[in-house]
Amino acid sequence: MFPHTCPFFLINYINPMAKIKYIEHDGKEHEIEVANGLTVMEGAVQNGIPGIDADCGGSMACATCHVYVKEDWFSKLPDKEMGEDDMLDQAFEPKSNSRLSCQLTVSDELNGLIVHLPEKQI
């Protein structure tokens, strides 16, 4: 009714966020709000979520930001760019649903995304 006075709306308006759930290998879940425009990797690193190393700082050169994405979400994500699969070859236990979280940019479309973290990154 009064969207501009609703604090929740206002926050969303100024700084749109998406909910991302990170599930550690042992099952521990972390659900956080990540600002649109950041990557799923940055969301984890800035919030101190263990299990994502991101040694190269997001330049797609280390494969230590590797995550698994369940099939239903996997097909909804933007396609891999050139080079991502080459880096995934060098990740710890890559599977067919592997992605590099530094290549996933958070947007409204990713709201509700669930990523599973591998047993380890290196």
Next chain:
Amino acid sequence: MINTDVVIVGAGPTGLFCAHQLGIIGLKCEIVDNLDKIGGQCIELYPDKPIYDIPAIPECTGEELTNNLIEQIKPFNFNFHLNDRVQELKNENEKWIVKTLNGKEFLTPNIVIAGGVGSFEPRKFPTKSADQFDGKSVLYSVKDKTIFKDKSVVIFGGGDSALDWAIELSKTSKVTLIHRRDEFRGAQSSVDKVKELQKQNKIELLTKYSIKDVKGNGNLESVEIKHDDGNNKEIKADYVLGFFGLIMQLGPILDWGLNIDKKTIPVNTENFETNKKGIFAIGDICTYPGKLKLILSGFHEGALAARGCFKYARPDEKYRFEFTTASNTIKDRLGLKE
């Protein structure tokens, strides 16, 4: 035992420029890196990519930057110890004894850690069962290819190393090449060659498979692999080779009694000394409020750490600030004649 003023751990851009600054102020140094080449991330991860934010150099590749840094320190004739890793530091009478994996020893008042995100090491198989054969029949590099003659060799990977070794070893061994997907990241000519050898039954090529288990009682007997669709397969193997690229590991640096904060070493910003006297940290491996993991920051950090080293290397002398344009002493050190 090699006596020196400074041992630099890591020959990335930061370590190289710090060496230059040491040379300028008249100190000697020895540089150790466990890669087989100089240049750190710039040479290992992006030799052909252009960099746009090196001050006064609008554009240069990782390799060009490295070559220029090497050129810049040439006058000082510093020694490089490549293919070797700094393993152990021991304090003795105000000095440090530095030991490497290959058994080299240095005696020095100063250590500059310019180790980036850690030393580059081959990524190993995720399966724990592979560890017991590590270095014997499960290998991540080839030192002597004659050991594979007339043996069954299973190679994992999709890059140039995997393809090249599959081609080479197929001449004298029974080779199976296994990769997690249909596309390869190695050179197309090598991919074509492997497919040709596959047609001639000289290489068995299995894609969309990954390793599940390594089996053997004392001696390696077979590897179990699983397909994307869930089916398993067992292959007889005398040797298993894995080529999954390199990872960066802090490794021994964690054992040196230094404060560590999320894979980085906190330093003061006056001279980049760590919590240990005479041990400095610069470049990607150091952290302080406002730290930027950029090459240009590493250069600044190296310049200040070099001055920090002077104090311990020449305790009886006073460091004098000089410009390279104006100082004859510096020109002498650079081998320039008036």
